[in-house]
Amino acid sequence: MNQAVSIQGEAPAAGAKPATGAAGHSSLSANPLLQRLRAQALPWLVPAAVLLLWEAASRFGWLSTRVLPEPWAVATAFWSLSASGEMWHHVAVSTGRALSGFAIGGGLGLALGLLTGSLRSAETLLDSSLQMLRNIPPLALIPLVILWFGIDETAKLFLVSLGVFFPVYINTFHGIRNVDAGLIEMAKSYGLSGWALYRQVILPGALPSILVGVRFSLGLMWVVLIVAETISAQSGIGYMTMNAREFLQTDVVLVGILLYALLGKLADVLSRGLEHWWLRWHPAHQARAR
Amino acid sequence: MRYAKGAMLTPHLEFEGLAVPGMAEAAPPRLHEVATPRQARQPAPARGLSLQADDVGKSFGEREVLRAIDLRVEPGEFVAIVGRSGCGKSTLLRLVAGLETLSSGALRLDGAPLAQHREDIRFMFQDARLLPWKRVIDNIALGLTGQDARERAREALSQVGLADRANDWPAVLSGGQRQRVALARALVHAPRLLLLDEPLGALDALTRIEMQRLIESLWRRHGFTALLVTHDVSEAIALADRVLLIDEHRVALDQRVELARPRSRGNAQVAAIEEQVLQRVLHDPRAA
Secondary structure (H helix, E strand, C coil), X not given: CHHHHHHHHHHHHHHHHHHHHHHHHHHHHHCHHHHHHHXXXXXXXXXXXXXXXXXXXXXXXXXXXXXXXXXXXXXXXXXXXXXXXXXXXXXHHHHHHHHHHHHHHHHHHHHHHHHHHHCHHHHHHHHHHHHHHHCCCHHHHHHHHHHXXXXXXXXXXXXXXXXXXXXXXXXXXXXXXXXXXXXXXXXXXXXXXXHHHHHHHHHHHHHHHHXXXXXXXXXXXXXXXXXXXXXXXXXXXXXXXXXHHHCCCHHHHHHHHHHHXXXXXXXXXXXXXXXXXXXXXXXXXXXXXX | CCCCHHHHHXXXXXXXXXXXXXXXXXXXXXXXXXXXXXXXXXCCCCCCCCEEEEEEEEXXXXXXXXXEEEEEECXXXXXXXXXXXXXXXXXXXXXXXXXXXXXXXXXXXXXXEHHHHHHHEEEECCCCCCCCCCCHHHHHCCCCCCCCHHHHHHHHHHHCCCHHHCCCCHHHCCXXXXXXXXXXXXXXXXXXXXXXXXXXXXXXXXXXXXHHHHHHHHHHHHCCEEEEECCCHHHHHHHCCEEEEEECCEEEEEEECCCCCCCCCCCHHHHHHHHHHHHXXXXXCCCC
């Protein structure tokens, strides 16, 4: 029964194969380099087409510049903003805010996660309170934060720190808790204890989980910063875009959005690189390296 | 310290070849070395620790695992402990290692409490338990101190025949290679009592035989006392001076194996003892 089905199923496929096979074969034998180039260019076909369509729509007036500027205008805006140095100033201010917020919130999350992960007493004392706070979205605190800190730097720093705190905290906690008990037992029976045990066994064992937390929080870092800067700021990418909105400079608004996208991507690439280096012993990373 | 740990291993550098299975028989015996194990161990008479268990019992809550175990192990003796799974043989080993606490009775090593000999005991687990984030060489150097830690680790690694894998990650090693590294990690501490908790249980048949030969040759070389827990009766008889059977929480059989080494599996005497022990394991109390 099974055999009959498989034979029937194969027949049309076998019949169809020569046609496609021959077509693919001739071009492949004609120029393998071209073939490879085509395979690499294909994924970019749709974005390029969209860009061209968008450009055309703007040129022919189907799309108002108030809705969306033409791509070329965005490119020139990017160029002029970057040439004048204005854009770099805003990028530097935003990056500074993001990183200092990340350092404070991530550092606290790491420290508290290590503490509650390592000490049962610290867990019973702190963990349930922190889990309750975790369920409050940081952005929901904006009205309160404005009342507390006004609208200057402290408010943004606070929001970003709060946003990045929980992913780092939770993943550190679970990372420490899930370190293989067998390895700890082995290390203890081989004479390791105290700080040596912590540094050589527990921390490296928790590292994969901690880095997952770091990647999560890097994503959140930009999201929270964008909102915080959009509400009120005297500088930064958010300020630049909100200012441009006042003057209907949609091209500058788009430059701001692109900058956020690029910075977010950059943060992700960096954290991936960090993971790849620190976890190079991990089978998953070795498989990718090969 | 009673002796310099590094110095202990140095004379055996030339012994590397033995790590390669099959080479053991080919290597010419050195002058002081004679065929029988007892004499071969004589160059280092003080190496092994003696073990004395008096009325040792262990319960996990309501569940009794071991009851009134009395045991003497001579220095340098190789003792295998067999029994059905869950009979408490691993628990006995973990008690000796100090990984579990006694419920009753006392364990003494060379007449002293366990805690005094922590540094002299090393444990080999069923799974190799290598730290995946340390390279092979650093896994072996785990817990070693001093300038020459890496050098000693390298020596131990060459004794198990893996000198060329020093800078590999444990993840790329095979199961047998991981256990070799774990063996080197135990040996580098120059233990006087080596506890082996089914270290070959997860290996394929050929690798097991290789590892058995390696363990035997290193035991003869270093003269430590060895306690091997295994569920494989033939493995126990191939390696041990004495085979203990644990059944119903106590030592049900204490069988001497007085056969020349290395023992071949086809040997009729080996087969006879194996049959005897197996009969006893398979619950025929009158057989012994």
